[in-house]
Amino acid sequence: MQASVLFSGGKDSSLAAIMLEPFFDVGLVTCTFSLLPVADHARETADELGFAHRVVCLERSILEDAYEMIIKDGFPKNAIDHIHRSAVEHIASEKKDIFIADGIRRDDRVPLIDRSQSRSIEDRFGVHYICPLQGFGRAAVNKLVKEHLIIKEGPSEKIIKSDYEAELRELIRQRNGPDLVGKLFPSHIQSHVVERKREYYQ
């Protein structure tokens, strides 16, 4: 069975792929608006992890809608949720009867696709939308990450990652300058996967 895992190069989507690997034919998918070379970073990490990887260019109007949302709201949640849901729907629209996965954890607040939205995606597109880390809390995920990955952590404005935040930040920087980026996005710790520990698979 095929599973397409939405992949940012961060620890959660990497771990999600690893958790599915024994049960699915896993392919990683990185979505981009081609505003930054985020997909290149994701591809390097995918190679390191040993998974097939492809890049999907999303329609620019999705980013524009997200831009409108964050400017209106003054905070990123709805904008990031919108991009994430659009990305899942885009992958879902490509092919029926596949599994589409992401790295959402139990304690995540952004991005979030709730139970009704999950079912709606499954019904409309004839796919399975699965979140292998949904039943794992933050500490459990960290333990598993430590077992399987070597990661680099740092403040979100410094770590290059292929998540939806990077290109939205960039668009705001281009249009409104760096100060507004700092105001809209609270600085938080991001992770980038550097290496996969292989001793468990020998």
Added chain:
Amino acid sequence: MQASVLFSGGKDSSLAAIMLEPFFDVGLVTCTFSLLPVADHARETADELGFAHRVVCLERSILEDAYEMIIKDGFPKNAIDHIHRSAVEHIASEKKDIFIADGIRRDDRVPLIDRSQSRSIEDRFGVHYICPLQGFGRAAVNKLVKEHLIIKEGPSEKIIKSDYEAELRELIRQRNGPDLVGKLFPSHIQSHVVERKREYYQ
């Protein structure tokens, strides 16, 4: 890392154990009030699946409290939730720093441990409570079950399973007769695992 999986012999807890197997040292745990020989059935299934298995006798007062609840409520949800949460807490109280897992799926309504209750268990007992199927809908679980297990399905009153319902039904039957059992528990399809498909592991 050790994971204790609450195990009924049904498809969900069996699949949960299988999903964790590549990443954890998995042991199955069946809880009983010693009212029915439910643990014997679970042990047979655990042997078939190839997992270590142990039986834990829960305090009878938990079943008595559940009995009070279902008689008062007129439906089983709160009673089953109470037994399930008590079972998780009992296993959690045995040992710090382990992973305790169950077979709860995204679309399950009973039993249910919500996000706050999960965190509360983790904080109070110093464990990780994980639900590997929490991010999988019914159809996705069924597909995975079909890949890995041969199951037998039938109405809930006919399938012998080591879930919390079996002994609660029996207690009500002993005290109030079979008619009340039929009124309190809507008949639904239960599953019992008969065999594990091995071709994926050779």
